[in-house]
Amino acid sequence: MRICLVASARFPVAEPFQGGLEAHTATLAHALADRGHRVSVFAAPGSDPSLDVEELDVPPFEPSAAARADVGAHPDAWMREHHAYLALMLRLARGGQSRFDVVHNNSLHHLPVAMAPMLSVPMVTTLHTPPLGWLESAIAMSGGASTFAAVSRHTAAAWSRAVQAEVVPNGVDTSRWQPGPGGGRAVWTGRLVPEKAPHLAILAARRAGLAIDLAGPVLDADYVRREVEPLLGDDARLVGHLHTDALCDLVGRAGVALVTPQWDEPYGLVAAEAMACGTPVAAFARGALAEVVGVSAGRLARPDDVDDLARAAREAVALDRTAVRDHAVRHCSVQRMVTRYEELYARAESPTQPAEAS
Template identity: 65%
Template sequence: MTHALARELVDRGHDVSLFAGPGSDPALPVELLDLPEFEPSEVAMGDVNAPSRHWMAEHHAYLSLMLSLAGGEDRRFDVVHNNSLHHLPVAMARSLSVPVVTTLHTPPLPWLESAIALAPDTSSFVAVSRATARAWSHVADATAVHNGVDVTSWRPGPGGGPAVWTGRLVPEKAPHEAVDACRLAGVPLLLAGPMSDPAYFEEQIAPRLGEGATYVGHLDHAALAGLLGHASVAVTTPAWDEPYGLVAAEAMACGTPVASYARGALPEVVAPEAGVLARPGDVEDLARAVLAARDCDRAVVRRHAELHCSLTRMTDEYERLYADLVDRSLAA
């Protein structure tokens, strides 16, 4: 989301600086802010309560950024948009002279709740769905801005092929239930995504493969778009309250209807004309949804994605938010 938003803002004529970890896309047309490195001493790390080196590296990076901004670097910018899950950008927002907006991408996290409690009015908050906004409502008043996908990259395809499940193969996304549901429905299924939990894959996925269920590996975006474009239906099986449901938006942008459990934000993302929702955790009901969703008009599904799930729509909303924050800051 951050990558896509930054690229779209630059295309619209904005000057964008990005603070991100090593391995970020070097071709992204933004100014990359320096990421300071820090190696704690062996004496410090020998303390029985010392955090991990990874935790310390992230802490040092965010502390360096916020101190730099508070020291006057923030005057280069009109607004700071925080997409991280770290507490320091929220806790230190009051030290900046420009507005800070934080997008909440996950259910509530204790360290972010703590930061918000100590600095409740110094950052504006956006949530990636109304469901996520409700989940945070006890500590933050967040405006909902749905995520968006680049519908020029996720192009419509002919459909007619097997069902497809995409995403990380982990217990909280329950792809094994997609296999069971499609088998009940008599619909072949292709699974695509990184094997992020090898133990789960070996225990729950591998024994279910065969008999119309195939794992096709971890695909790049182009290959994944092609797979989705040829699918008759995309299946999503969240075993948790999905904050947004990006895989559903990607599928609908390819014209592929969605059969999904009605959990988290998916009832907001998947409109009745673009898919069919099933009772959460009910494999038999999901099998019904798989069969019913295949009857959706693919052109209508694509149009829904263009209107409601596009990167253009998301960026329009963030542009309006930035402008409002800057106007209010200037008027203060």
């Protein structure tokens, strides 16, 4: 099958990944190609060329002086992203049917959904976030031109007022995220931003009597300076923004992975990655984490309760690492995810075929 995979225009799909969406896109593209599909990824400049990337890079849009003077003018970054997706969708409308059998919209932008009725190629859109107003508007006006998937039951339920989405949980490459030996330190991975709350992971690890390493990109420097840096020391180290192989090694050598969202996590990819390494998870019970973290693979804590997270960490450390890994292989593998997407692509091509029960 010839697949057009539409990715983010904001961050490149390249190591080290800026976040779960970019890591997910790369994993999906490689796994589809491994199954014999021809995949073209439309992504931000600087993306991994091994993905057969066509960059979402168009001549810069420069609004006129009069447009810039408008008190309601959008920021330049917003306009650049809008312009890139508009150019892509017009290209697909003019000639997409000669190049592709299906378009998989893996972006968070509203234009691919809003312009789906213009295409002669079926579109599948994955919902990666809680409901967004501009996407709900695009869904309402697109007349069912896209087939929708959601990355968890929680996310599907959150979007149910706007659209009925089939649940296709995210997956990790369990051949790359290999089991590690464990160790005496905890680990936290992800974007260093307030909604991921790494500062709470440090506090919980200390109360559990554990040292902790934190890895990920600093996307809110003011937050990190204010909330994270004052807590750092020998027992709490910020080790940087790591490539996947180094991240696998770090996570595999940890005794427990802490996951501390202060928002309703749509899936929880970092939890799945940790479990694939055999590292048990202690997480706030927010969003889809209760779906991802099995009782044999981790412990959940009351949201935002540092003492309860410390309790969960102490309990999780004692779990059998082989059972943790087995849970990830059974429930969080990329192969399981790709099979579900192949089924969804086939149904999008033949929309009269009844959907199978999830």
